Amino acid sequence: MENLIARGMQITPSCCLCNGSEETMGHLFLHCSFVGSIWEDVLSPLRSHGLSMSNFITVEALLNAWPRARGTEFGLKVGKLAPYAVIWSVWRARNDSIFRNRTRTAEQVRKEVMAFLWNWMANDDQRGDHHFRELLLDWVSLIQGIG
Numbered sequence: 001m002e003n004l005i006a007r008g009m010q011i012t013p014s015c016c017l018c019n020g021s022e023e024t025m026g027h028l029f030l031h032c033s034f035v036g037s038i039w040e041d042v043l044s045p046l047r048s049h050g051l052s053m054s055n056f057i058t059v060e061a062l063l064n065a066w067p068r069a070r071g072t073e074f075g076l077k078v079g080k081l082a083p084y085a086v087i088w089s090v091w092r093a094r095n096d097s098i099f100r101n102r103t104r105t106a107e108q109v110r111k112e113v114m115a116f117l118w119n120w121m122a123n124d125d126q127r128g129d130h131h132f133r134e135l136l137l138d139w140v141s142l143i144q145g146i147g
Contacts, residue, residue, distance in 0.1 A: 016097040029059050037106045042082050045143035071145030074126035078117050079143050085116040
């Protein structure tokens with residue numbers, strides 16, 4: 001946001017996803033109420049690690065602290081990619097809102113996260129043993145390796 005304003009674009013400095021706080025990297029990717037529900041879903045299988053978005057000030061700190069999932073080899077790989085898929089999907093939703101006047105619900109962004117994870121794993125040998133619906137409907141089991 002700061003870069004666009006510095007380049008002369010007339011942009012409201014408030015977050016376009018929650019219409020609340022000033023948009024900073026920390027707010028947009030970690031603390032925005034809109035994004036919070038997405039993180040809540042993605043983090044649900046990792047509860048035992050005590051990971052809470054309120055503990056992080058920077059995206060770098062989150063990525064450095066991201067826990068290792070306990071699931072199958074496929075679940076481990078998907079779990080490692082999950083924070084990057086959330087960040088990428090949030091960035092796309094933010095840009096679509098600002099530049100295309102297109103809004104999405106948190107649920108739509110969450111599904112996009114799962115779609116990116118599925119596509120990013122396209123060449124992985126273990127993906128053939130799984131279905132996209134597992135990411136959408138059975139996320140906890142996939143990451144924890146149960147069921």
